Amino acid sequence: MAINVDTVYKTVLLILNQQQRGYMTPDEFNKVGTQVQLNIFERYADDLNQQYRMPQNDTNYANRVKNIEDNLQFFQRTGATVYVGPHFTLTPTDIYRLGSVIFNGTELTQYSQRSEVTQLLLSPLTKPTNDFPVYLYEQDLLYLYPTTIQAGVTISYLKKPADIKWTYSIGTFGQFQYDENGAGAQGFELNVSEQTNVITRILAYAGVIINDPTIIQVASQEIAQDEQNSKM
Amino acid sequence: MARPDGGLIQETNLQYYAGAQIIYTSVNLTRIYTFTFNTSLSLGSATSWNPGDPDFGLNNFRIYTSPNGISNWTEFITTFTLTVGSTGSVITLGVAQPLGTYVKVQLKADAVQNNYGGYEYIKLKDIINNFMVAYVGQDKLIPNVRRSDVIFHAKRGLQEFSYDTLKSIKAQELSVPPSLSIIIPQDYVNYVKMSWVDTLGIKHTIYPTQLTSSPSESPVQDQAGNLVQDNFAENVDGTSQTNTRWQGANTRLITGAWNQQDLNNGLLLDWWGENWGYNGYYGQRYGLDPVTTQTNGWFNIDEKQGTINFSSDLTGKLVMLEYISDGLAYDLDTRLPKMAEEAMYAHLNHAILSTRANTQEYIVRRYKQERYAKLRNTKIRLSNVKLDEIVQVMRNKSKWIKS
Numbered sequence: 249m250a251i252n253v254d255t256v257y258k259t260v261l262l263i264l265n266q267q268q269r270g271y272m273t274p275d276e277f278n279k280v281g282t283q284v285q286l287n288i289f290e291r292y293a294d295d296l297n298q299q300y301r302m303p304q305n306d307t308n309y310a311n312r313v314k315n316i317e318d319n320l321q322f323f324q325r326t327g328a329t330v331y332v333g334p335h336f337t338l339t340p341t342d343i344y345r346l347g348s349v350i351f352n353g354t355e356l357t358q359y360s361q362r363s364e365v366t367q368l369l370l371s372p373l374t375k376p377t378n379d380f381p382v383y384l385y386e387q388d389l390l391y392l393y394p395t396t397i398q399a400g401v402t403i404s405y406l407k408k409p410a411d412i413k414w415t416y417s418i419g420t421f422g423q424f425q426y427d428e429n430g431a432g433a434q435g436f437e438l439n440v441s442e443q444t445n446v447i448t449r450i451l452a453y454a455g456v457i458i459n460d461p462t463i464i465q466v467a468s469q470e471i472a473q474d475e476q477n478s479k480m
Numbered sequence: 481m482a483r484p485d486g487g488l489i490q491e492t493n494l495q496y497y498a499g500a501q502i503i504y505t506s507v508n509l510t511r512i513y514t515f516t517f518n519t520s521l522s523l524g525s526a527t528s529w530n531p532g533d534p535d536f537g538l539n540n541f542r543i544y545t546s547p548n549g550i551s552n553w554t555e556f557i558t559t560f561t562l563t564v565g566s567t568g569s570v571i572t573l574g575v576a577q578p579l580g581t582y583v584k585v586q587l588k589a590d591a592v593q594n595n596y597g598g599y600e601y602i603k604l605k606d607i608i609n610n611f612m613v614a615y616v617g618q619d620k621l622i623p624n625v626r627r628s629d630v631i632f633h634a635k636r637g638l639q640e641f642s643y644d645t646l647k648s649i650k651a652q653e654l655s656v657p658p659s660l661s662i663i664i665p666q667d668y669v670n671y672v673k674m675s676w677v678d679t680l681g682i683k684h685t686i687y688p689t690q691l692t693s694s695p696s697e698s699p700v701q702d703q704a705g706n707l708v709q710d711n712f713a714e715n716v717d718g719t720s721q722t723n724t725r726w727q728g729a730n731t732r733l734i735t736g737a738w739n740q741q742d743l744n745n746g747l748l749l750d751w752w753g754e755n756w757g758y759n760g761y762y763g764q765r766y767g768l769d770p771v772t773t774q775t776n777g778w779f780n781i782d783e784k785q786g787t788i789n790f791s792s793d794l795t796g797k798l799v800m801l802e803y804i805s806d807g808l809a810y811d812l813d814t815r816l817p818k819m820a821e822e823a824m825y826a827h828l829n830h831a832i833l834s835t836r837a838n839t840q841e842y843i844v845r846r847y848k849q850e851r852y853a854k855l856r857n858t859k860i861r862l863s864n865v866k867l868d869e870i871v872q873v874m875r876n877k878s879k880w881i882k883s
Contacts, residue, residue, distance in 0.1 A: 353567070355566070356627075358628060360628075368628055373635045374631055380627065
């Protein structure tokens with residue numbers, strides 16, 4: 249389940265306003281929220297890499313690799329490709345990172361650099377075949393070898409998190425009222441387990457916006473401690 | 481009989497034994513049918529659905545339709561397309577079939593035969609995929625490896641296994657022509673046995689000869705012994721006199737198996753130099769050399785010409801050439817007996833770990849030993865020693881061994 253954007257915004261406002269420190273407009277919140285979501289999202293790959301190198305346990309809820317993979321699953325997608333000339337164009341437009349290239353539903357193709365493909369093609373034993381194809385990924389285009397492959401190629405990828413948009417209508421007192429069905433409404437796509445993290449990080453940015461070092465300090469300490477705990 | 485139910489058997493009895501699969505049309509006007517043979521369906525060309533197409537003969541199947549699935553099978557010769565995917569071979573018929581029609585794909589005889597006994601083997605592709613699943617990944621000795629590396633080591637392994645571990649299953653039956661030479665098979669790597677076949681169909685081993693060899697070059701010489709060059713400044717290569725003489729040789733002069741013709745030709749003389757041999761003949765041979773004292777003939781391999789040359793006494797004989805290939809020549813060859821599957825995994829582990837930087841030497845040694853042990857085990861398995869057969873052979877021991 250993803251994080252509710254309204255809950256986050258209201259919690260942030262609550263904390264900020266508690267001591268009349270300041271206010272964060274929906275537009276500021278949207279921009280900061282987007283930034284925070286990207287920050288957290290981009291950390292996943294590094295965290296996962298780090299955790300892969302550490303021994304894991306076999307429990308349901310405390311396996312860090314599994315937990316990070318749980319967080320990533322919100323962004324995992326599959327998509328189609330279209331063969332145009334010597335290459336395939338990727339149909340999805342929100343690709344953050346290309347995962348696997350799949351041929352005929354099951355055959356995983358191997359990613360290669362151009363120089364490596366040249367070497368592979370030179371060796372009769374490793375020359376790509378329909379059973380063991382390879383691909384190049386250049387300029388957002390896929391080049392598949394053997395070149396007889398001209399259809400049946402799909403991809404898996406991580407999508408880029410969408411920009412946050414807390415949509416609202418104007419209430420009777422001129423206040424902003426949350427409208428979840430407003431035009432372009434977009435909530436957080438992160439796992440609900442990241443809610444605290446998101447709020448803390450937004451508060452840290454809010455501290456910068458309203459120029460309040462206390463907020464920045466508290467939030468930063470919270471973030472640092474949280475990160476340390478999650479990686480120990 | 482059991483139907484495929486999630487085990488390793490993927491084909492029904494009809495598919496395996498008869499090479500046929502019948503699909504009932506349960507939705508009116510169906511065009512798409514998926515057939516799940518072990519053998520992928522293949523077309524000679526995109527237009528070879530047409531019996532008039534030159535590539536029609538290259539298709540490995542035919543399609544039939546019937547209103548009742550029992551009789552009145554009519555060959556479907558209207559346009560259709562074929563797509564081979566992970567779910568099977570998908571045929572899209574140009575003409576939609578009405579509800580109740582039975583559509584049958586019948587593999588051709590070659591394709592059916594090639595599939596027989598297939599359960600004895602595992603495809604190299606499956607070996608590679610199994611290896612990637614079971615031996616490569618997080619918390620394993622090989623955390624990651626490029627699949628092309630695994631493919632390389634697997635193919636090299638198959639080649640090595642083919643040379644000295646796997647059963648030799650390739651054999652050509654040929655007649656020795658008057659030229660006494662036959663061309664080495666296209667996928668030949670080494671011979672296992674050469675024999676000639678008698679009228680009972682029994683094989684008699686033909687031995688390779690050390691008596692002669694085929695020269696790699698026979699340059700033409702002038703009177704002074706200098707080599708002669710052609711207009712392109714290359715030595716002129718002539719016909720090998722050694723080959724010619726060997727092909728024309730009277731092998732009885734080597735084996736000592738003289739016959740009346742040799743006598744008439746004055747090749748045999750008695751003590752008085754006469755050829756009627758009153759008291760037997762002399763001087764032709766003192767003792768016997770087992771290498772040459774046999775009448776099965778000889779062969780030698782001309783590496784330059786790529787031919788196998790036979791001695792002249794084998795003209796017109798039926799010969800059997802049993803040989804080994806490297807297991808990679810044809811798609812059908814790229815498979816491994818299941819008896820050797822574990823040895824291949826051990827080979828892959830060792831090949832990858834021993835070529836990887838920073839692998840502890842004790843791990844490499846462990847896999848080296850494992851590979852050796854499993855390969856040995858495979859050789860024992862494939863040597864196919866059965867107790868009853870050994871007992872039968874041993875019954876011979878009651879016979880006297882004459883010296």
